[in-house]
Amino acid sequence: MLSLAPAATAVAAPTQLELHRLGGSVFLLCWTLEASPFGKPSIALTGGGRRLAAASISLGLRDGRERLAVAFRSSGHDSIVATLSDHGPQGDVTAAFDPALVHGLADPDDILKDLTPRARLALANALVRAWPPLFNLAAVPSYLSFLRQLLLALFPEPAAMQPSAALVEGRWLSETVVPADLDALRTAFRLDGAGLTRLELPSRLGAADRNGQRELHLVLEEPPVRGGGLLILQSERSLVVRTLPGRQAAPSLGRWWAGKAASRDGLRNWVIEQLAGLSEQGRLLAVEMQRRAPLAVQHVRRNDDLPAAELDLAVCNRAGLLIGGYLRDPDDLLEEVLLHRGTGEPIAMLSRLQRFPVRLPSGAEGETRAAIGFAAFAPDYAAGAPVLQPRCEIRLKSGTVLTLRPPVQPADAATIRARALSAIPPQYLTGAMLEETLAPILAACQEELRENRPEPEVKTFGRGPARPKASVVIPLYRVYDFLRVQVAAFAGDPWFAENAELIYVLDSPEHEAEVAHLLGGLHLAYGLPMQLLAMRRNGGFSAACNAGARQARGEALALVNSDVIPVGNGWLPALVAKLDKRRRIGAVGPKLLYEDGSLQHAGLFFKRDSKGTWLNHHYFKGMPGSYAPANVERPVPGVTGACIVMARELFGELGGFDESYVIGDYEDSDLCLKIRRAGLGIIYVPDVALYHLERQSISKSTDYTRGAASQHNAWLQMRRWDAQIAALMQAFETSAAEPALLQAQAPSEPDLVPRFSFRRATAA
Secondary structure, three states: OEEEEEOOOOOOOOOEEEEEEEEOOEEEEEEEEOOOOOOOOEEEEEEOOEEOOEEEEEEEEOOOOEEEEEEEEOOOOOOEEEEEEOOOOOOOEEEEEOHHHOOOEOOHHHHHOOEOHHHHHHHHHHHHHHHHHHHOOOOOHHHHHHHHHHHHHHOOOOOEOEEEEEOOOOEEEEEEEEEOOOOOOOEEEEEEOOEEEEEOOOEEEOOOOOOOEEEEEEEEEOOOOOOOEEEEEEOOOOEEEEEEOOOOOOOOHHHHHHHHHHHOHHHHHHHHHHHHHHOHHHHHHHHHHHHHOOOOOEOEOOOOOOOEEEEEEEEEEOOEEEEEEEEEOOOOOEEEEEEOOOOOOOEEOHHHOEEEEEEEEOOOOOOEEEEEEEEEEEEOHHHHOOOOOOOEEEEEOOOOEEEEEOOOOOOOHHHHHHHHHOOOOHHHOOHHHHHHHHHHHHHHHHHHHHHOOOOOEEEEEOOOOOOOOEEEEEEEOOOOOOHHHHHHHHHOOHHHHHHEEEEEEEOOHHHHHHHHHHHHHHHHHHOOOEEEEEOOOOOOHHHHHHHHHHHOOOOEEEEEOOOEEEOOOOHHHHHHOOOOOOOOEEEEEEEEEOOOOEEEEOOEEEEEOOOOOEEEEEOOOOOEOOOHHHHOOEEOOEOOOOEEEEEHHHHHHOOOOOOOOOOOOOHHHHHHHHHHHOOOEEEEEEEEEEEEOOOOOHHHOOOOOHHHHHHHHHHHHHHHHHHHHHHHHHHHHHOOHHHHHHHHOOOOOOOOOOOOOOOOOOOO
């Protein structure tokens, strides 16, 4: 029962007051009044002397009046007083009522009557999105029944949300048509007997057609057997209701892919993104579908002076998309390069293009024409999904559009890395190109390889020492020519045979049977125990060494290349003996000789090139092995990873070799810099000599793009250690260790140069 009681200063009462039960103990008070010229009216509710929590919304009526709808919860013990204030001179108006007298559920038609279309939308949005969590209505059966009736009153015959294709992980791709004013899906809810549930639905809205309709694609969970629920889709300006049918046989993704997806670039890319985001199985299915039904390659090749272009590189990972190709535009007709994606506007790429000169065959007796090669990076493209054939457009100032599409691209990290390293010729690479274009995708490749690397398999040949004094870890990659000589030299060294643990790490798993057979034969021939760790996937020099170090048990760790051969016996204990904790020696390295006896390594130092980048150099490289300055034991900035000896515990504490460096270069100097940052020194020991057949193994690896990989690694080292290297080299060049270093370093970082008396050394 409702009774109106104007306050003392009021002279008129509202025209209409209604009370409805929404469900449980939640009610809706609707107060209809003439539009007020004094401001926005408001209603306050009190019961039992306390103000009640309430949520209100203002709804316009078709006749120009206004209806204030206030949702609130009643305890059922006290009458409630509603006070209406329109800020006018007539004052406030009060109404007293008892909600306990309202028994029946609200009639949706009564609540919706006379409301404008916009008001109906606003009320529905409040009933679906705002009020259920506020009043805990999402699981109240009576409220769910009322809400269903109200939605069906707004949408008497909602269309069904039919499945288009079965995906993975119990997900369906579903499709429907919605009005064009559903401009962006904000929220989605499922309404069924289990409750009102908010859904996180990946969605894609197509462009509006001439009939004012848009295609909407959603990724839904497989429905229950009986179905019968409603799907509520809300945007800022619209609300759409669809029925959810029961479980049925969904079409296969392959059939859908061969049909609609084949002609819809954006939709195809969007589905790829959704599959990749579901699981690893989904990512693999996305790759399979693209390879099973590839799109036609598109390019523009011409021998005249009209614009020509080709896109032959488009590799994608979690960092983004790297594209590459060439352009010919002799008359400067190019306006923009656009990269299309699954949703949203195309990405303008022209300002991101890194350009370099190339020559193209003209087709006449080996003649060539000048063109512009390019590479560009689009970060976060497709959320890292493996889009293997993205579409690119070349827009000319004349309005002409040229479409480019590459062949199907690789999806695995190792091949993407190799393609990225060949995107820009090494002679044209700059620091800016590396930082803006190549480095992000290479870093993501290294991270992916590290995350997804299976544990290596271990094969043992013979029984090594129970408590080895030193572990020797040697990475192998595709070239095994030096193993016979190396194992023979190790086996002929009594100390090595008795005290050392030998661990080979194979980083080319396709050769596992061949290498295992070879090592097994060498063990039988020489009796030297050894282990073979076979990586299940190629990870590079750093990953192989780190895996071997984790397997090692010796107190000292020697990291040695497969093309390093000892000159004589006793080399390993002589190096281990130099690891003096009292002198804070962190690592030692020997003299390394070329085949002809000339010096390959007498310590590592840093020197800037013409561009200001720090490069790694070896002292006295190429000088005779007997060269006097190279035969003095001394501190050095670093030693090469071809043979470095240090405590195994220290190697682990420092995180081993940094696997961010690509393939194999500069990770040894990075490790040396970490040793110095820990406050430890590095010693060159010329009394120990080994032959190093430098890079004879790696130069035979066809996937090693030395120029680009080496430049990337030099850039990465420079980016991380520039100031520290400068201070370190200044200290070595001036023989003033700490003062100069402290001035260059951040106060919180340990010194890179311990307290040594430096002896000067000059580089050849």
